[in-house]
Amino acid sequence: MRDTSTSNDLPRRGQSVADEHARADGSAGSLPRDEASREITLHDGSSRTTRREFLKVLGGGLVVVLVTRDAFAAPAMRLQPGGAPAPLGDTGSESVAEQIAAWLHIDGDGAVTVYTGKVEFGQGIRTSLAQQVAEELRVPLHSVKLVMGDTELTPFDMGTFGSRSTPQMGTKLRQVSAAARERLVALAAERWGLDGSTLTAAGGRVSDTRTKRSLGYGELTAGRRLAETVRDDVRLTPPERWAVAGTSAPIVGARDVVTGTHEYTSDMHLPGMLHAKVLRPPSIGATLASLDDRDARAMAGVVVTRDGDFVGIAAPKLADAARAVAALRARWTPATGPQPSSNDIYDYLKQTKPKNDEDGEGWRRAEPFVVGDPNAALAAAPHKLGRSYRVAYIAHVPLEPRAAVAKWSREGGREKLTVWTGTQRPFAVRDDLAEQLGLRQEDVRVIVADTGSGYGGKHTGEAALEAARIARAAGRPVKLAWTREEEFRWAYFRPAGVIDVGAGVNSDGTITAWTFDNYNSGSAAIRPLYSIANQRVEYHPSESPLRQGSYRALAATANHFAREMHIDELAELVRMDPLEFRLRNLRDDRLRAVLQAAAERFGWERSTGPTRASSTSRRRGIGIAGGFEKGGYVATCAEVDVSGDDVRVVRAVTAFDCGAVVNPDGLRNQISGALIQGIGGALFEAIEFDHGVIRNAHLADYRVPRFSDTPSIDVVLVDRKDQPSFGAGEAPIMAIAPAIGAAIARATGVRVRSMPMVPEMRKQKAESRKR
Amino acid sequence: MAIQIEVNGRRHSVDVDPAQPLLSVLRNELALTGTKYGCGEGQCGACTVLLGDTPVHACVTPVSSAAGKPITTIEGLERNGRLHPLQQAFIDEGALQCGYCTPGMIMAGVALLSANPAPTPGEIGRAMEGNVCRCGTYPRIVAAVQRAAKGAEVSEKEERP
Numbered sequence: 001m002r003d004t005s006t007s008n009d010l011p012r013r014g015q016s017v018a019d020e021h022a023r024a025d026g027s028a029g030s031l032p033r034d035e036a037s038r039e040i041t042l043h044d045g046s047s048r049t050t051r052r053e054f055l056k057v058l059g060g061g062l063v064v065v066l067v068t069r070d071a072f073a074a075p076a077m078r079l080q081p082g083g084a085p086a087p088l089g090d091t092g093s094e095s096v097a098e099q100i101a102a103w104l105h106i107d108g109d110g111a112v113t114v115y116t117g118k119v120e121f122g123q124g125i126r127t128s129l130a131q132q133v134a135e136e137l138r139v140p141l142h143s144v145k146l147v148m149g150d151t152e153l154t155p156f157d158m159g160t161f162g163s164r165s166t167p168q169m170g171t172k173l174r175q176v177s178a179a180a181r182e183r184l185v186a187l188a189a190e191r192w193g194l195d196g197s198t199l200t201a202a203g204g205r206v207s208d209t210r211t212k213r214s215l216g217y218g219e220l221t222a223g224r225r226l227a228e229t230v231r232d233d234v235r236l237t238p239p240e241r242w243a244v245a246g247t248s249a250p251i252v253g254a255r256d257v258v259t260g261t262h263e264y265t266s267d268m269h270l271p272g273m274l275h276a277k278v279l280r281p282p283s284i285g286a287t288l289a290s291l292d293d294r295d296a297r298a299m300a301g302v303v304v305t306r307d308g309d310f311v312g313i314a315a316p317k318l319a320d321a322a323r324a325v326a327a328l329r330a331r332w333t334p335a336t337g338p339q340p341s342s343n344d345i346y347d348y349l350k351q352t353k354p355k356n357d358e359d360g361e362g363w364r365r366a367e368p369f370v371v372g373d374p375n376a377a378l379a380a381a382p383h384k385l386g387r388s389y390r391v392a393y394i395a396h397v398p399l400e401p402r403a404a405v406a407k408w409s410r411e412g413g414r415e416k417l418t419v420w421t422g423t424q425r426p427f428a429v430r431d432d433l434a435e436q437l438g439l440r441q442e443d444v445r446v447i448v449a450d451t452g453s454g455y456g457g458k459h460t461g462e463a464a465l466e467a468a469r470i471a472r473a474a475g476r477p478v479k480l481a482w483t484r485e486e487e488f489r490w491a492y493f494r495p496a497g498v499i500d501v502g503a504g505v506n507s508d509g510t511i512t513a514w515t516f517d518n519y520n521s522g523s524a525a526i527r528p529l530y531s532i533a534n535q536r537v538e539y540h541p542s543e544s545p546l547r548q549g550s551y552r553a554l555a556a557t558a559n560h561f562a563r564e565m566h567i568d569e570l571a572e573l574v575r576m577d578p579l580e581f582r583l584r585n586l587r588d589d590r591l592r593a594v595l596q597a598a599a600e601r602f603g604w605e606r607s608t609g610p611t612r613a614s615s616t617s618r619r620r621g622i623g624i625a626g627g628f629e630k631g632g633y634v635a636t637c638a639e640v641d642v643s644g645d646d647v648r649v650v651r652a653v654t655a656f657d658c659g660a661v662v663n664p665d666g667l668r669n670q671i672s673g674a675l676i677q678g679i680g681g682a683l684f685e686a687i688e689f690d691h692g693v694i695r696n697a698h699l700a701d702y703r704v705p706r707f708s709d710t711p712s713i714d715v716v717l718v719d720r721k722d723q724p725s726f727g728a729g730e731a732p733i734m735a736i737a738p739a740i741g742a743a744i745a746r747a748t749g750v751r752v753r754s755m756p757m758v759p760e761m762r763k764q765k766a767e768s769r770k771r
Numbered sequence: 772m773a774i775q776i777e778v779n780g781r782r783h784s785v786d787v788d789p790a791q792p793l794l795s796v797l798r799n800e801l802a803l804t805g806t807k808y809g810c811g812e813g814q815c816g817a818c819t820v821l822l823g824d825t826p827v828h829a830c831v832t833p834v835s836s837a838a839g840k841p842i843t844t845i846e847g848l849e850r851n852g853r854l855h856p857l858q859q860a861f862i863d864e865g866a867l868q869c870g871y872c873t874p875g876m877i878m879a880g881v882a883l884l885s886a887n888p889a890p891t892p893g894e895i896g897r898a899m900e901g902n903v904c905r906c907g908t909y910p911r912i913v914a915a916v917q918r919a920a921k922g923a924e925v926s927e928k929e930e931r932p
Contacts, residue, residue, distance in 0.1 A: 122869025260805015452871030676907030
């Protein structure tokens with residue numbers, strides 16, 4: 001439990017909680033270290049041992065701790081639409097009104113270390129956060145080091161998802177850095193007996209503009225251990241004056257990646273470490289009826305552990321662990337209840353209510369959003385259009401499958417567990433491990449190395465828990481690295497869904513009525529930005545037969561697919577150009593701007609109807625779509641080449657506005673990558689399953705975008721220095737699918753309303769040939 | 772059974788099942804973890820290494836079939852602290868996100884450049900089709916291979932009298 005009892009009398013900014021001067025011998029001064037750590041602990045409330053450990057690690061220099069009122073300390077999963085309840089760690093207990101948001105340390109040599117609970121999964125946040133620190137602290141970028149995602153060293157963090165790192169952590173790190181800079185200037189003023197008005201901070205030094213003397217940050221703190229708590233009311237450097245932030249700083253850590261020396265969790269090795277394997281059931285939900293493990297146990301060095309349905313193996317060699325798991329003779333009882341397949345999933349999702357809809361899990365229930373009288377408006381509209389759209393379950397396929405290294409130790413007579421694992425929510429995984437294994441939170445440490453991607457697929461800690469259980473039984477550290485097949489079968493998926501859309505339009509192109517019903521896929525970006533007087537928008541949770549959860553942009557991709565495909569068809573219905581039609585119904589300036597920017601760069605050709613089916617088998621078409629989510633405005637134009645039953649995206653332009661851009665090159669990388677990933681879900685990615693078995697659990701059977709699927713891509717950055725910075729890991733994925741769908745319609749006259757579109761287009765063509 | 776292999780110019784004797792994939796020998800016996808596991812089925816290219824000049828998927832290459840041929844992994848590209856031009860090009864183009872596919876991409880690219888010193892974007896894509904970058908940095912990878920190719924061309928010209 002967090003101790004919040006002192007939250008009402010926090011020190012104001014500038015008030016030191018510990019300030020000690022060194023003795024002549026340079027050792028710790030008059031205030032014992034424990035005193036300093038106790039003071040900091042007061043305002044954090046989490047593990048005291050941890051904070052003491054933290055300060056011990058730091059040694060001398062200046063520590064600045066930022067305390068903030070954090071609106072986002074609310075339970076994480078309540079913000080996550082769609083999907084089953086998070087299988088791990090209810091973080092609801094973390095909703096503390098005020099908490100430590102960030103801290104940084106400047107050592108005697110001026111080296112800056114920043115501690116943040118965020119994790120690096122390829123989104124480039126290690127680089128862009130360091131830029132923001134360097135900016136406010138006025139130090140060279142290379143002198144800033146980030147310690148990330150370590151539950152013992154970094155402040156509590158909800159997790160790295162929802163594109164929150166830039167708007168929230170970025171802001172916090174700017175605040176703590178600016179406060180640290182102010183404190184350093186104050187230290188210099190004190191040292192020189194000045195009021196500070198002539199002092200400036202730059203290049204890691206404080207200088208006096210009048211006397212030209214200067215001192216490095218390290219020199220200002222050397223010999224002392226200073227700890228200060230600051231509030232978030234510090235003044236920040238406006239983006240127009242950014243010198244380090246706002247530039248295309250190269251990727252931090254890139255050298256380690258290109259030389260193969262970066263250590264992912266799956267690359268780790270500990271002395272005495274064993275390799276682990278887990279026995280998997282033949283189908284989802286099957287329970288273990290009986291187990292004969294005599295042959296496996298007879299193998300040299302093999303440890304077998306069983307707890308209910310969980311059976312884990314450890315062996316000195318990975319190959320031996322694999323042989324041992326193959327030697328297990330298990331009988332399984334298949335799950336009872338309905339077993340819908342990928343062929344009948346859409347009817348199932350539409351008809352099935354979630355079992356736990358009434359048991360107080362309020363976040364699964366969603367009130368409809370209603371304005372005006374959509375039914376009456378629809379009835380009165382001169383043009384009406386009702387359509388149903390579908391999206392399939394898809395897999396994240398992070399190239400590094402789940403992995404964990406677990407090590408148990410004894411400290412002070414208590415069991416302590418350290419787990420290294422690639423999770424987007426280290427603190428939630430820590431809490432879950434503690435709960436599942438009967439430990440206190442402070443006796444579990446989760447450390448996240450920069451990880452081989454996640455895309456929302458690694459919110460959980462399955463491998464961490466499995467490794468911890470096996471390591472406990474084996475009495476040795478173990479590494480468990482999931483296979484690709486395990487990742488396909490036992491991770492979770494982006495939810496499948498059905499979206500029914502109805503709309504009424506006047507002959508002048510004004511949308512007068514809008515109804516939107518999303519079944520199961522989720523409520524992210526479910527409401528349109530179009531100005532429509534009469535609307536009903538509703539999310540209907542369902543009972544998913546497959547384990548489902550977060551995904552890059554959540555349901556925003558599905559909702560934009562349905563919405564923007566429908567808008568495109570409405571434009572055609574009233575014989576208007578789809579861009580013109582959008583602009584007519586859109587008052588949001590920033591969305592209008594990205595649509596216009598994308599169209600201009602693309603060379604949008606005005607059109608008022610589909611290209612009629614031509615005699616050639618090869619046809620080209622263009623499409624446009626746009627939208628808004630998580631602070632990002634996106635518009636994409638795409639050109640497709642439809643050859644027989646094959647669709648290739650040959651050209652795409654995305655315009656994107658996420659406020660003041662922190663790293664233009666990193667942002668382009670995210671936008672282009674999201675667009676390419678989006679092509680997979682749009683055209684060919686789908687999980688096939690029946691009777692609780694994933695039928696395409698291999699990369700040979702589950703197609704992901706490759707070099708040949710990559711169009712020529714142009715990215716237009718709309719840099720709004722007058723707007724706060726938002727994240728960009730997610731929103732750029734949303735517009736490509738409907739842009740492709742519109743382009744296919746323009747090329748062929750065929751409207752494909754299911755993602756992935758290629759198999760659906762083939763089906764529609766086959767059906768039309770039959771007729 | 773002891774098998775002799777030569778990795779990055781160093782000879783090793785490894786006592787493993789001859790059918791064991793080269794990937795697991797590199798990673799678990801020789802602690803060369805720069806070569807990654809991505810699928811175990813030769814579908815993603817994360818485990819690409821060179822056998823001689825030929826790129827192979829180490830995850831489906833039995834260690835016995837690699838005996839007697841020089842093996843080059845990502846750890847073997849750097850020379851005296853100097854990165855291979857393609858490694859440097861990946862940094863210069865920012866041709867990575869999570870970086871997990873990068874070692875395999877670089878090895879596939881090195882193999883391509885040794886066979887075709889000036890590949891077109893189309894040739895690069897076709898040669899590297901077996902390598903997956905789930906983060907979707909393909910255009911930058913193509914640019915990095917082209918940058919390395921151009922750099923090699925330039926330095927060759929410079930070296931000429």
